[in-house]
Amino acid sequence: QKEVEQNSGPLSVPEGAIASLNCTYSDRGSQSFFWYRQYSGKSPELIMSIYSNGDKEDGRFTAQLNKASQYVSLLIRDSQPSDSATYLCAARRGSNYQLIWGAGTKLIIKP
């Protein structure tokens, strides 16, 4: 059973701090990894995709991938209350395969 695991949280982080969200996956054949943000009552919104080992930065967001250890993480710098949401991690083998979704981590940024 291919799985993507996330801590459900909630993860509480003070405003201005770095929020660190983690995700592990079981399928070593996974090639593509995605982080989505989902506000309550809204649909998932793609934040970042990452395909190679290492870091990928986009504004306040940094995705990190370590294929040897089979984990993906998302760092949010200078956390804002507006970052409070559920963050979903997803992985797939390739474009002809379905996304395998984690259960999501609820993040709360405290002012």
Add this chain to the structure above:
Amino acid sequence: SAVISQKPSRDICQRGTSLTIQCQVDSQVTMMFWYRQQPGQSLTLIATANQGSEATYESGFVIDKFPISRPNLTFSTLTVSNMSPEDSSIYLCSVEPTGDDEQFFGPGTRLTVL
């Protein structure tokens, strides 16, 4: 990314009835998908909507219950048939633009079955 709309945004239905959800994209896309998200849960893929052929259903989902149409590269419908309260959920359409590995979601349809 593509602009995706879904209709209706929400509905309350009686058990035993059917509801058809529409998904419209502002550009042609190769892949369209239908997901279900139950309260507090992650996403479950129902099926891949294939243009010009029958949809590909995931385990636990059948065509009689969730018929899907995909008449062209910008539009798809999902019907939830013979509804029961267990079908109460958010139904999401997603698309994968041609040549892209990323999926983008529509705003969702919140369905409540009484």
